[in-house]
Amino acid sequence: MQSKFIIGIDLGATNVKIGLLDSKGKILKKVNLTTKSFPGRLKLLAEITRTVHNILQEKKLHAKDIIGAGIGLPGPVDFKNGIVDYLPNIPGWRKFPIRKWFSLRTGIKTFVDNDVNLVALAESRMGAARNAKNAVCITLGTGVGGGVIIDGNIYRGSSFSAGEVGHMPIAEKGPKCNCGGRGCLERFVGNKYLLQKARGSFGSSISLERLAELAKKKNKKAIAIWQEAGRHIGVALAGVVNLLNPDRIVIGGGVANAGKVLFDEIENTVKSLAMPTQRRTVKIVKAKLTDNAGIFGAMFLVKENTD
Amino acid sequence: MQSKFIIGIDLGATNVKIGLLDSKGKILKKVNLTTKSFPGRLKLLAEITRTVHNILQEKKLHAKDIIGAGIGLPGPVDFKNGIVDYLPNIPGWRKFPIRKWFSLRTGIKTFVDNDVNLVALAESRMGAARNAKNAVCITLGTGVGGGVIIDGNIYRGSSFSAGEVGHMPIAEKGPKCNCGGRGCLERFVGNKYLLQKARGSFGSSISLERLAELAKKKNKKAIAIWQEAGRHIGVALAGVVNLLNPDRIVIGGGVANAGKVLFDEIENTVKSLAMPTQRRTVKIVKAKLTDNAGIFGAMFLVKENTD
Numbered sequence: 001m002q003s004k005f006i007i008g009i010d011l012g013a014t015n016v017k018i019g020l021l022d023s024k025g026k027i028l029k030k031v032n033l034t035t036k037s038f039p040g041r042l043k044l045l046a047e048i049t050r051t052v053h054n055i056l057q058e059k060k061l062h063a064k065d066i067i068g069a070g071i072g073l074p075g076p077v078d079f080k081n082g083i084v085d086y087l088p089n090i091p092g093w094r095k096f097p098i099r100k101w102f103s104l105r106t107g108i109k110t111f112v113d114n115d116v117n118l119v120a121l122a123e124s125r126m127g128a129a130r131n132a133k134n135a136v137c138i139t140l141g142t143g144v145g146g147g148v149i150i151d152g153n154i155y156r157g158s159s160f161s162a163g164e165v166g167h168m169p170i171a172e173k174g175p176k177c178n179c180g181g182r183g184c185l186e187r188f189v190g191n192k193y194l195l196q197k198a199r200g201s202f203g204s205s206i207s208l209e210r211l212a213e214l215a216k217k218k219n220k221k222a223i224a225i226w227q228e229a230g231r232h233i234g235v236a237l238a239g240v241v242n243l244l245n246p247d248r249i250v251i252g253g254g255v256a257n258a259g260k261v262l263f264d265e266i267e268n269t270v271k272s273l274a275m276p277t278q279r280r281t282v283k284i285v286k287a288k289l290t291d292n293a294g295i296f297g298a299m300f301l302v303k304e305n306t307d
Numbered sequence: 308m309q310s311k312f313i314i315g316i317d318l319g320a321t322n323v324k325i326g327l328l329d330s331k332g333k334i335l336k337k338v339n340l341t342t343k344s345f346p347g348r349l350k351l352l353a354e355i356t357r358t359v360h361n362i363l364q365e366k367k368l369h370a371k372d373i374i375g376a377g378i379g380l381p382g383p384v385d386f387k388n389g390i391v392d393y394l395p396n397i398p399g400w401r402k403f404p405i406r407k408w409f410s411l412r413t414g415i416k417t418f419v420d421n422d423v424n425l426v427a428l429a430e431s432r433m434g435a436a437r438n439a440k441n442a443v444c445i446t447l448g449t450g451v452g453g454g455v456i457i458d459g460n461i462y463r464g465s466s467f468s469a470g471e472v473g474h475m476p477i478a479e480k481g482p483k484c485n486c487g488g489r490g491c492l493e494r495f496v497g498n499k500y501l502l503q504k505a506r507g508s509f510g511s512s513i514s515l516e517r518l519a520e521l522a523k524k525k526n527k528k529a530i531a532i533w534q535e536a537g538r539h540i541g542v543a544l545a546g547v548v549n550l551l552n553p554d555r556i557v558i559g560g561g562v563a564n565a566g567k568v569l570f571d572e573i574e575n576t577v578k579s580l581a582m583p584t585q586r587r588t589v590k591i592v593k594a595k596l597t598d599n600a601g602i603f604g605a606m607f608l609v610k611e612n613t614d
């Protein structure tokens with residue numbers, strides 16, 4: 001029998017999503033793990049491996065039935081050699097050869113990449129960046145991630161670290177950022193900082209979901225917070241648009257659900273700041289894939305590298 | 308006889324440089340025109356065409372001896388269809404099909420591109436970006452231009468307008484820029500703005516050349532102006548480095564000659580602001596090609612599109 005299934009794994013700081021897909025991209029089985037329940041790299045990897053074995057067993061499949069496994073990880077990943085450089089939010093992964101480790105233990109051909117690169121790939125193949133030649137995807141959440149598609153393919157940069165839209169400075173004298181920089185976009189619109197702002201107006205029990213609801217109910221203070229966030233994001237994206245002249249910008253991640261007030265402000269800011277040719281060319285759209293973007297991206301990574 | 312010569316033309320707002328090169332890249336003849344002496348698009352083009360004919364006549368060559376002509380222009384150029392979109396600093400060029408015009412009048416196969424793209428191409432092939440896989444070149448002058456090399460080739464973007472490093476915002480609430488944006492890098496370090504700063508300290512007769520000399524003689528006010536410029540440039544480049552993870556940044560243009568004080572500050576700023584993997588990967592170097600970069604770039608454009 002010809003191999004025709006793919007394993008897609010989205011390894012995040014909060015959850016690990018493990019999916020079995022057929023070659024048409026249908027998810028046949030999906031298991032979520034809580035990352036923190038398996039402290040330490042090896043415990044987590046052992047649990048992921050065990051889960052993959054269980055899925056195969058349940059579906060009466062063997063390693064030879066699997067075209068390959070794709071794994072997305074939240075940090076710089078050497079796609080070519082299959083090595084995690086480091087994971088900023090999960091300790092203990094420095095220079096870890098995950099591809100070799102995983103393929104040896106499972107007998108499955110393995111491909112690894114940065115998680116947001118895989119989200120961008122999925123959006124490019126079946127989502128909001130479909131048919132775009134050059135696209136930039138940003139994910140708004142605890143961190144602000146980014147993935148760049150050039151000429152229809154993931155652009156990884158010279159050491160597999162491209163795409164960090166969240167760490168483009170938008171204020172020369174802005175506050176220090178976790179990354180070591182200063183005035184980075186993430187330092188203004190990462191969940192933590194948005195929540196700080198919101199607490200200043202609405203007290204410590206406010207959540208970002210609630211802040212979005214309040215804005216929808218026309219609460220002026222809530223609207224102002226989202227608009228300020230939208231302006232910050234729009235400023236960074238205007239720089240991206242002038243530099244890369246993409247035809248599509250895709251905005252995803254939890255914060256993207258804040259709705260029209262945020263989105264309109266992002267779009268207005270980009271359209272008012274970017275240069276004429278660039279701003280006429282670019283479409284700014286909301287991500288289409290949500291929960292399973294990482295798994296789908298991992299699937300395309302496998303498919304496009306085994307054809 | 309096989310064609311073996313190339314015409315390289317660097318059409319700028321101040322000068323037009325026209326060169327005849329052999330297939331090894333040796334400049335056999337070079338003529339400079341003063342752009343403003345030929346007001347209007349057609350007068351300028353007629354003079355360029357006349358100059359090309361004169362050069363051929365002098366060298367006893369005919370159109371059939373010429374592999375092709377490359378023309379660099381200061382604005383967005385549709386490389387594929389050979390059409391100038393517009394030239395911000397030379398009126399009258401909107402949507403002009405220069406490739407067709409020039410090839411019909413000269414009988415020479417013609418290729419056109421943005422001037423800074425061609426500088427980047429030349430630096431990539433024979434200058435400071437040689438052997439770099441991904442590189443960004445910026446030119447510091449009246450305007451702050453940029454060219455992006457991805458995987459060894461010019462990256463033009465989705466509508467031939469990529470590379471505008473000078474129009475990346477570095478200050479959300481910064482001053483209005485000519486381009487329609489706000490707080491763009493060029494708005495802080497374009498010649499005009501640097502000169503304004505310098506005049507504040509040294510009176511109206513100061514030039515940027517003199518400001519550079521003063522800094523070399525340890526004049527503190529002059530050093531401070533260059534350092535401030537270096538920080539602005541470094542902030543924008545830190546964003547470029549985090550986004551594109553290039554292995555080389557090339558800095559050229561007149562202002563780049565301000566020397567070590569400017570260059571050190573650019574480098575220190577990028578190295579202190581960019582993310583660890585990205586900053587370890589990138590080398591920041593001074594452009595190697597000076598006056599003839601545009602002509603050489605035009606030559607490579609012809610060579611690489613006729614092989």
